[in-house]
Amino acid sequence: xxxxxxxxxxDFQTPRELAREVCRLLKKNTTEPKxxxxxxxxxxxxxxxxxxxxxxxxxxxxxxLNNEYIDVLKNxxxxxxxxxxxxxxxxxxxxxxxxxxxxxxxxPILVIGNPPWVTNSQLGQxxxxxxPTKYNQxxxxxxxxxxxxSNFDISEWMISxxxxxxxxxxxxxxxxxxxxxxRKVLLSAWQxxxxxxxxxxxxxxxxxxFNISADSCLxxxxxxxxxxxxxxIYDHLWADNPNQTIGLRDNFLVADIPSYExxxxxxxxxxxxxxxxxxxHDCSKIMELEQVSENQYINGLGEINELENKYLxxxxxGSNLANGKIPSKFMIVPQTRxxxxxxxxxxxxxxxxxxxxxxxxxxxxxxxxIYKDKPKFSIFGVGDYTFSKWKVAIPALYKKLDFSxxxxxxxxxxxxxxTVNFIALxxxxxxxxxxxxxxxxxxxxxxxxxxxxxxxxxxxxxLLKSLDIDELLTESGNTNRYSISKHSKQxxxx
Ligand SMILES: C[S@@+](CC[C@H](N)C(=O)[O-])C[C@H]1O[C@@H](n2cnc3c(N)ncnc32)[C@H](O)[C@@H]1O
Numbered sequence: 001x002x003x004x005x006x007x008x009x010x011d012f013q014t015p016r017e018l019a020r021e022v023c024r025l026l027k028k029n030t031t032e033p034k035x036x037x038x039x040x041x042x043x044x045x046x047x048x049x050x051x052x053x054x055x056x057x058x059x060x061x062x063x064x065l066n067n068e069y070i071d072v073l074k075n076x077x078x079x080x081x082x083x084x085x086x087x088x089x090x091x092x093x094x095x096x097x098x099x100x101x102x103x104x105x106x107x108p109i110l111v112i113g114n115p116p117w118v119t120n121s122q123l124g125q126x127x128x129x130x131x132p133t134k135y136n137q138x139x140x141x142x143x144x145x146x147x148x149x150s151n152f153d154i155s156e157w158m159i160s161x162x163x164x165x166x167x168x169x170x171x172x173x174x175x176x177x178x179x180x181x182x183r184k185v186l187l188s189a190w191q192x193x194x195x196x197x198x199x200x201x202x203x204x205x206x207x208x209x210f211n212i213s214a215d216s217c218l219x220x221x222x223x224x225x226x227x228x229x230x231x232x233i234y235d236h237l238w239a240d241n242p243n244q245t246i247g248l249r250d251n252f253l254v255a256d257i258p259s260y261e262x263x264x265x266x267x268x269x270x271x272x273x274x275x276x277x278x279x280x281h282d283c284s285k286i287m288e289l290e291q292v293s294e295n296q297y298i299n300g301l302g303e304i305n306e307l308e309n310k311y312l313x314x315x316x317x318g319s320n321l322a323n324g325k326i327p328s329k330f331m332i333v334p335q336t337r338x339x340x341x342x343x344x345x346x347x348x349x350x351x352x353x354x355x356x357x358x359x360x361x362x363x364x365x366x367x368x369x370i371y372k373d374k375p376k377f378s379i380f381g382v383g384d385y386t387f388s389k390w391k392v393a394i395p396a397l398y399k400k401l402d403f404s405x406x407x408x409x410x411x412x413x414x415x416x417x418x419t420v421n422f423i424a425l426x427x428x429x430x431x432x433x434x435x436x437x438x439x440x441x442x443x444x445x446x447x448x449x450x451x452x453x454x455x456x457x458x459x460x461x462x463l464l465k466s467l468d469i470d471e472l473l474t475e476s477g478n479t480n481r482y483s484i485s486k487h488s489k490q491x492x493x494x
Pocket of ligand 1: 009012040041043046092094113130
């Protein structure tokens, strides 16, 4: 199978030992099933292992789009004299009549497997339509598709369908998937008030079993008359006790229920402080430079350039912020607000203008559509706040809650790239007090109740701004109130 085909069909066959381990776990924790269904069975690791783990299963069915896989499974079952009681067929998940299949099965039903690991945007790049019909690529061309908002995992859609299958039946769903997929499936089911027991997620190491790096789990959902909205997370497949309970509370997806209960009164409120993300330019080779002497700077292409200091600012990336807080580079910030005309640079900073013009091929080629029809050398995430003297900042991609006070460096304000979130402030005292309160036990507990540390960007602006800082200051007895910071006069560039 070519690599593209493997991607298109999310084809990572489950090793037998993992399928066996999963079946053992299910035997220990759930009621014995009487029938089994494997909707995307591949060569059938789960089907075979489940038949040998659960002797009460009298019949079952397994399907896959790939006819060669179906032949392999049929052969193996036939050798074991198990073919006659089981239906093994080629089928497309998206066009199969699942209701009639499910209604022919004896309860309790075990729905087991490992649905394809592929997203609709990967399918878009491969021009594949291995998607639910109503999501086909032609309908995904809008703004949502451009911004990635409409991106979803195919397995997310499939597992959500399976939850519907057991709404009026007794059964268990056990699916391998990414932890982010499991959370999205559960959030949607909880919001739709689906009937289910408390779900479980058992984390496993996808590197060991599939040679891929993805946070992965076994998601188990058991049918119920109740509508539980919680999921217990186990560190590994053999763990006896959960180490975390996530759930739906007040329509929020909560990462730690006890922390949420303790601090939920601090949600939202009127926002006095504004969280921001650093500058986005998508061209670090040109826009980020190291200083070699007074006016000379070396860029990411290894070229030494003489540039005016006026538009160069000490840069802290998230990694600098997490390790030492010393700017290692300077960033060219050619605008003070989004969309500002940059043609004045030719007069105000001719060397910088010449440098940027020389590299305009790279800058004009920036892939993101946000740069389209914008002034030359445009950047994003820029405003008065970029030039404030004091900032309280936190790296967005690091798995640690640690807020730092950042002041000027070499007499210039420090700027951040888009791996940093921050609040801009006018004075040091306010910045220190704010950092103290954000690093307090209560704020940490509050943020812990919402952070999923395995997310690509665990610390988002949306998360940060959900904390009512004013309320927290009041609770801690801090009665100082600073006026809303005005940063516009810090640095006049033009
Ligand atoms: C991650 S593999 C897992 C296979 C098997 N469940 C296992 O655990 O080893 C995903 C399987 O989904 C199948 N598949 C992909 N798209 C499908 C579709 N639209 N309908 C049915 N099967 C599909 C692939 O052929 C592949 O065998």
